[in-house]
Every structure is written in C-alpha cells, then in structure tokens.
Amino acid sequence: MRLKTIVAVLGVGAVVACAPVQSGGPSDTGTDEKTGQLRVWLFDEVNRGPKEAVVKEAISEFQGRHSGVTVDVQYIQVSSRAERFKAAFSDPKSAPDVAEFGNTDLAGYVSAGGFSELDLSKWDESKDLVPTVLDTAKVDGKTYGVPWFVGVRALYYRTDVFTELGLKPPTTLDEIAPLARQIRQRKPELIGISAGGKYLFAALPFIWANGGDIAKQDGGKFTATIDSAEARAGVAKYTELIKDDICPPATCAGNGGDASVEAFRAGKAAMTIGGDFNRKSVDASSAAGKYGVVPLPGKTPGSVAPAFAGGNLLGVMKGTQRKTLANEFTQLLASKKYQQKMYAAMGNLPTFSDVQKQVSDSDKFLEPFTKTLQSGTKFVPVTPAWAKIEAQTVVPTMIQEVVTGAKNVETATADAAKTMNAAFAS
Amino acid sequence: MTAKGQGRTAFAYLAPALLVLGGLLAYPIYQLVLISLYDYGQEQVSGGAPLHFLGLGNYQKLLGDQQFWGVLGQTVAFAAVCVVGTLLVGAFLAILATRVRTWVRMTLFLAALGAWSTPAVAGSTIWLFLFDANFGFVNEVLGIQGFSWTFDKWTAFGLVAAQVIWCSFPFVMVTLYAGIKAIPGEVLEAAALDGASAFRTAWSVTLPLLRPIILVVTIQSIIWDFKVFTQIYVMTNGGGIAGRNLVLNVYAYQQAFAASEYGLGAAIGVVMTVLLLAITMFYLRALRRSGEVL
Incomplete structure (x- = not known):
C-alpha cells in the first residue's frame, strides 16, 4: 500500500515537474569561419x-x-x-x-x-x-x-484530337468544361480533361481566376476565404470537371498532379494541366509530338488564370x-x-x-x-499553418467531398474554412 | 527462508526483466502521456517557441471533433470484421490441415508462410496491382475492366480487410493447428468410447481445450487489427477519397504527426492505448466469468 502511494506521488510529481524534451534549437552561433x-x-x-x-x-x-x-x-x-x-x-x-x-x-x-x-x-x-x-x-x-x-502549370492538349474533331483550345476558363464534355461525348474512350481530386495546383487557378482565394491576411492573422462566393464559384467550376461526362470520379477523384499527367501521357486524356517540368516525361510518352500547350485561360478571352x-x-x-x-x-x-x-x-x-x-x-x-x-x-498562404493544412489534406478532401456528392459546394467549402481557421488560430 | 526473503530473491531475479520492460515500455508511455498534455509542435521541438501546458486541452479538442468519433467507429467495425474473418479463415484452415495428407498440408503451410512473411507494404502494393482498375488480373478474370475497387467506400474497405485477413490468418492457423495437435489422443479416444458424435467431441472436448490458445490469438488479432496502418495507408492512398477510409492510426498520422501536432498525436495514442487495454480487460473478464481459469 505504502509503495503504491509513493509510486503514485512520484508519478504525479514527474508529470507536473517535467516537460517534454526541447532541443536548444538553431541559434545564431556568432562564429563566422572562413575556411x-x-x-x-x-x-x-x-x-x-x-x-x-x-x-x-x-x-x-x-x-x-x-x-x-x-x-x-x-x-x-x-x-x-x-x-x-x-x-x-x-x-x-x-x-x-x-x-x-x-x-x-x-x-x-x-x-x-x-x-x-x-x-x-x-x-x-x-x-x-x-x-x-x-x-x-x-x-x-x-x-x-x-x-x-x-515551376508553373499550363494547359496541355492533344493537337491530333483537336484537329480531328475540328476544335480549338479554350480561350476562357468557362469554356473548358463544355469543350472537355464534347470531346468525351465524341470520343468516349478519352477523358475530356484529366483533372484530379487531389490536384491542388490545378484547382487553385480556378479559384483565383474567379476572384477568390484560400485565405486573406489581416494584420498578420490569416482567415480562410475559401467559402467566399468567388472561391465557391471557382470550386464549382473545377469540380464540374471531375464528373462522369468529363473525368469520371472513380478514375480521377483520387488523382494528384502526377497521376493526372500520367493519364495524359498514357494517351487517355485530351487535356490536362501540367507544368513546364512535365515536358520531358510527356515527350517520352505516347503523347509525344501530338500535343500543344497554352496558358490556362482566365475569365475573359486573352487573359491568363493566375497560376501557382x-x-x-x-x-x-x-x-x-x-x-x-x-x-x-x-x-x-x-x-x-x-x-x-x-x-x-x-x-x-x-x-x-x-x-x-x-x-x-x-x-x-x-x-x-x-x-x-x-x-x-499567386501563392498559398505564407504561414506555418499551411503545412498543417496541407498535411491534413483539407483542400483535396473538400474537392473530393464535392465530386463524390458527399457534400455540396457550400457545405464542403464552409467545413474546409472551419478546419483552416482552426489551423490558422493554433 | 522467510517469506520476505523469498520475495526479495524473486525480485532480484525479476529485476533485469523489469528494467528492460521499464525502459522499453514505461518510459515511452510516460513520454507519450506527458507530450499529450502540451501544445507540442515542430516549433516547440526545435526550441523555436516556448512550451505551453494545455492540461487536457488536446483531449478536449480530440473528443470534441466529430470526425474523430466517425473514424473511431469505423476503426472498431473494421477491426471487428478483420478479427472475425482472420479467426474463421485461420480456424477453418487449421482444421483442414489436420485432416489432409502430408503433402497437401505442407503446401498449405508453405503458402500461408509466404503470405505471413510478405512485408505489409509489398503485400498491399501487390494486392493493388491485382485489383488495378484497368490492368489488374482480377478485373481481367471477372471481365470488369475499368471498375475501381478503391473508389467506393465499402469495396475499398472490403479489399483492405481481405488483404489484412490474408496476411494475418497464418498466425491463427499455425497456432491453432499446434493446439489441436497437442490434444492428447486418449481424451479423444475416451470421448469416442463414450459414444460422442464428431460435433459433440469438437464442441465439448476440443474447443474447451483450445480455449487458452483461442484467447491469445483473439487478443493478438484485436490489437493488430485495431492498429492497422500500412494496408489502409498504401491501398487507399492515405485514407481514401475524402478521407472516408480513415482508421484511427492513419487519422493520427495525418492529423497530428504529418501536421507536426505531436501533442494531439500523443493524445490519440493515449486514447488508443486506453481503448485497447479496456477491450482486452473486458474480454478477459468475460472469459473469467464464463469459468475459464486464466
């Protein structure tokens, strides 16, 4: 009995007195050696x-x-x-x-x-x-x-498919969905545009081009704006692409950037959003020599959607x-x-x-x-909280919730904003 | 020797083992609990920010999170399916192994050992290949090319559960097989002489004798399947579409450790430990009540 009491007291004492380990951490050493x-x-x-x-x-x-x-x-x-x-x-x-x-x-x-x-x-x-x-x-x-x-991303498209169908690359952001739908209708074996549910950097330009943003900074504090009307319009435009008549969710909802471009490389997609850094891999694929690149268009003809x-x-x-x-x-x-x-x-x-x-x-x-x-x-919010938001896959989850029909755009964006604000506040 | 002296001697013999256990078990658990009481992120670890004592703050946040409860329920159900599946498959094959010819049994054991010894990541990846929507062998055979097993919540869970059962049934099978083989022949003979049917022998003789072993493999399976991480992480790409295939361990990794919220992660760890202990205790008590001497 006495032993138990002692152990209990020691245990409580240890929890109260000690704290988790902290390293001294990097600090300015003051030394500046020249060799x-x-x-x-x-x-x-x-x-x-x-x-x-x-x-x-x-x-x-x-x-x-x-x-x-x-x-x-x-x-x-x-x-x-x-x-x-x-x-x-x-x-x-x-x-x-x-x-x-x-x-x-x-x-x-x-x-x-x-x-x-x-x-x-x-x-x-x-x-x-x-x-x-x-x-x-x-x-x-x-x-x-x-x-x-x-690295920036732009719109890759298959020149052979576009010529065959007598199409031109889109000149505004809103043209992309109808165009992609038309391609899939006429060539059902192709994905209209390979967009991914986890492809954050393809989704962001849609939000930015519609005048929305992920978050805004006010006096050093970030607040999520992903649930603003503009951002919602962008989310709606992007998630419209991940539907059975353009890029079926069963194939596309789980895709990130690499997998999205992979579908284009495999010759299974008429368009995708890819970076300048994807060029070598596309050139070494079945789409080599049959593709062109244009800037991802913005809301008005001739404009460019802000890229990440x-x-x-x-x-x-x-x-x-x-x-x-x-x-x-x-x-x-x-x-x-x-x-x-x-x-x-x-x-x-x-x-x-x-x-x-x-x-x-x-x-x-x-x-x-x-x-x-x-x-x-444009860029993602410059705050350590962003790493947290990314690790918690907040934005991809939001997109996937919309494309699977689990939530509508309003609820999904509102929930994402809530999670983000919690991260910004911590 | 007096009773006290005996106790001391026993303690002296146990001391090395206790020391090792203390170092390997008690200290990490102590640290886990400690960290769970702080706001302990990367800034705090590397000394860039002061430590902030939260008390039960992390637990409050966790228990107040709706998603946590959803994931917890999912984890319990998933683990239950896996445990039952593992035990059934393992038991069936163990019984089968006692009834078949040697070469069949050897083949069965070799195949089981193969599944058992496959590393979880490799096993999960191979299963993904087999069930790939376009190029997978399974879809080829079933003639359903293009069907994605990992998209729908339930097919994804089912696929992962099948994989988990596949890689954990060998343990159950081998252990139960050894248990069945260890039952003295005289006992079975006596039952036969008394005119007991095969079913009666299995129910009243074999099963009670196997109970301690079944107990061990069940507890092992519960603990393993509750803590499953690799299979879900690899096969559903980190928790499925919109996180609908999350289980507690993957959730803890994603929400806490990848996001550098070690305090919150530690709190999830503590909750899991407590839960598993509770389940095990409950199970042991239920068994004791039913008359089992442990």
Whole structure:
C-alpha cells in the first residue's frame, strides 16, 4: 500500500515537474569561419546526373575562389525532406549550411527557426528576380531564400484530337468544361480533361481566376476565404470537371498532379494541366509530338488564370558557422550564370526576368509558361499553418467531398474554412 | 527462508526483466502521456517557441471533433470484421490441415508462410496491382475492366480487410493447428468410447481445450487489427477519397504527426492505448466469468 502511494506521488510529481524534451534549437552561433567544410543539401532527382554536373562546376568555381574551403553536397530525398529538415532543426550539429527547399515549406521552416534572413541588397543580380517569384521567398516581408527555379502549370492538349474533331483550345476558363464534355461525348474512350481530386495546383487557378482565394491576411492573422462566393464559384467550376461526362470520379477523384499527367501521357486524356517540368516525361510518352500547350485561360478571352508559383529556394541555415561563405555559395549557385546552366541541364525555369526571356526566345515550348509567369502568379498562404493544412489534406478532401456528392459546394467549402481557421488560430 | 526473503530473491531475479520492460515500455508511455498534455509542435521541438501546458486541452479538442468519433467507429467495425474473418479463415484452415495428407498440408503451410512473411507494404502494393482498375488480373478474370475497387467506400474497405485477413490468418492457423495437435489422443479416444458424435467431441472436448490458445490469438488479432496502418495507408492512398477510409492510426498520422501536432498525436495514442487495454480487460473478464481459469 505504502509503495503504491509513493509510486503514485512520484508519478504525479514527474508529470507536473517535467516537460517534454526541447532541443536548444538553431541559434545564431556568432562564429563566422572562413575556411573548412561547407555542407550543402540539395534535392535528389530521378535523373540527377546533369544537376550534379552543374553543381560540381559551381563548387569548383567556389573552391577556386576560396582556398581552404571544401564543399560537401548531400542529395536528400524529396519525399523524406520533412523528417530530414525537422531533424536538422532539432540538432544543429547535423544540419547543413546551405539547403535547397520547396517554397511551400518556407513558412514552416522559418517559424521553426531553421533559416536565417538574407540580405540581397548587395547582390547586383537580385534586382532582376521576378517580384512575384521573390515574394515566395518572403515571410512577413523578410527574405529567407533565393528562388533557384520556378515551376508553373499550363494547359496541355492533344493537337491530333483537336484537329480531328475540328476544335480549338479554350480561350476562357468557362469554356473548358463544355469543350472537355464534347470531346468525351465524341470520343468516349478519352477523358475530356484529366483533372484530379487531389490536384491542388490545378484547382487553385480556378479559384483565383474567379476572384477568390484560400485565405486573406489581416494584420498578420490569416482567415480562410475559401467559402467566399468567388472561391465557391471557382470550386464549382473545377469540380464540374471531375464528373462522369468529363473525368469520371472513380478514375480521377483520387488523382494528384502526377497521376493526372500520367493519364495524359498514357494517351487517355485530351487535356490536362501540367507544368513546364512535365515536358520531358510527356515527350517520352505516347503523347509525344501530338500535343500543344497554352496558358490556362482566365475569365475573359486573352487573359491568363493566375497560376501557382511553385519552385525551390536556396537558403542559409540559421545555425551555420560559416555565414559569409554560405551566403556567397547561395548567391553563386542561384546566379544567372548557374540558373542558365541548370535550365540547360534540367529544364528548370529561371527566376530572373531577363534570363527567362532569353530561354523562352530560344525555346518556343516555354512561351506559354513564361507568359503565365509574367501575367502574375499567386501563392498559398505564407504561414506555418499551411503545412498543417496541407498535411491534413483539407483542400483535396473538400474537392473530393464535392465530386463524390458527399457534400455540396457550400457545405464542403464552409467545413474546409472551419478546419483552416482552426489551423490558422493554433 | 522467510517469506520476505523469498520475495526479495524473486525480485532480484525479476529485476533485469523489469528494467528492460521499464525502459522499453514505461518510459515511452510516460513520454507519450506527458507530450499529450502540451501544445507540442515542430516549433516547440526545435526550441523555436516556448512550451505551453494545455492540461487536457488536446483531449478536449480530440473528443470534441466529430470526425474523430466517425473514424473511431469505423476503426472498431473494421477491426471487428478483420478479427472475425482472420479467426474463421485461420480456424477453418487449421482444421483442414489436420485432416489432409502430408503433402497437401505442407503446401498449405508453405503458402500461408509466404503470405505471413510478405512485408505489409509489398503485400498491399501487390494486392493493388491485382485489383488495378484497368490492368489488374482480377478485373481481367471477372471481365470488369475499368471498375475501381478503391473508389467506393465499402469495396475499398472490403479489399483492405481481405488483404489484412490474408496476411494475418497464418498466425491463427499455425497456432491453432499446434493446439489441436497437442490434444492428447486418449481424451479423444475416451470421448469416442463414450459414444460422442464428431460435433459433440469438437464442441465439448476440443474447443474447451483450445480455449487458452483461442484467447491469445483473439487478443493478438484485436490489437493488430485495431492498429492497422500500412494496408489502409498504401491501398487507399492515405485514407481514401475524402478521407472516408480513415482508421484511427492513419487519422493520427495525418492529423497530428504529418501536421507536426505531436501533442494531439500523443493524445490519440493515449486514447488508443486506453481503448485497447479496456477491450482486452473486458474480454478477459468475460472469459473469467464464463469459468475459464486464466
């Protein structure tokens, strides 16, 4: 009996007195060594060779400029990046000095205290960065990364099918559904437009083009606007595509971006929304040589629906002991020269407006994408809560609820707004 | 030796095992409970934000969430189907194994061991291939190309349940087979001499003798099937269309761990542990009441 009491008291005491473990976390070390090893994390790619070659070139240039400095590059998997970065933030000793990361991850990483603010004012080339793209590297007006490349999506369509049926690519957003329906009616073996229930970045332009947005920011606080009339109109327009007469839910409701493009690659879809980065894979498919790309049209003829500005940034970790070197390496790898090389090697769209123009002048394929970029892109809410909303698959669930008929647009968007607001508030 | 001295000696012998158990079981559970009382996200882990004690806040949030109750009900029903299915299939095949010729039994065991030893991710993926809407073997045979098994809530659950049963029946089968084989021949002979029918022998002799084993495999199955994660995660692509195939573990992963809400995730973990303990206790008590000596 006495033993039990003691154990109980100890147990309660332990719960009250102790707290879960917290690491010291990354902090400004204050040291700024000018020699030694600079550690860099870049993302691994399916076909990494060309990327690695360009990076090696940059490293040898960098090491030539700084004696006593070596650069060690580690290629990390995109799929396990969250764990890797979380571990790096928790244990600064295992962290790199410079890292590549996705711009949608930025807000979460910054609030975890992982990346340090960058001062780009002394870097001449930085004034040519496309402003809306540079915005994707900012949190609360402070810059934490340099956009290394950008990815936007546009409308892929099958030229052979369109010619055969005597059709023209859509000129407004509202034309897409009737057009896709007509194609499926006349060629029932084809999906009118391959849209996916989990394809967030295809759905967002529909919401934005209708004047809606996911959320709005007021004095640092986000509020969901996905249930506004404009956003609802966009959601209705997008979910209209995932119906039996265009893209049957049984096939399309579970699809994300890759699976949506896959249907187009397999020759099973007359249209899809794909990125500039999908080009190589489409060219290596049964749709090769039989497709064209136009910007995803907006509400009025000639306009472009605002696209999501995806892409990767290069940033300097907060816990680095070689701040100056890390900054210099970041600026070198993200420079015009190396972005151009990266474009040649990997097809990555550059983030400088002049370099963008150069590459699209020499490669007509890029025109719809650069045109989309220049007519203004948009972004997801820049707050750590967004990572949470994405992990909880709030928007895909909302779309799927509508396409399966589980909820109507009003209820689904209202519920999504509620979940989002809870995430914004936490 | 006095009783006290005996107790001390016994404790000394048990100490190493207790130490290991304490380290592997008590400490993680202590941490789990502790974390569940805090607002513990990535910012807190990496030291970017101060810790905030919530008390039962995470539990309040969880129990107030409608989706949690829906998922919980779904999990219980899904686990129940899987447990019953596993036991039935396992028991049937175990009995079959005692009645057939050696080479048939060997084949049966080899096939079962194959299913048993297939890693969950690989097994789930192979099942997905088999049931693929366009290129799957099953649809080819049934002549229903284009039919998606994973789209509809019930066919998706059914498919996953079949996979879970497929990979967990071998344990039940092997254990029950060993149990049946361990029943002394004299007992069965005595029953036969007393003129008991086959059914009567099975019901009044074999089954009671197998009870302890059935008890173990049932509890094991309940715990396994309640905690199923891989099959649902892989086969329904993270919880099905609009999350309608979520079970508790996948829900915890999606809502809490992937979203870096470790406090909430820990709370779900605690609730699951308590639930499983409660189910097991209830089951044990029910058995004890029915006269079983445990």
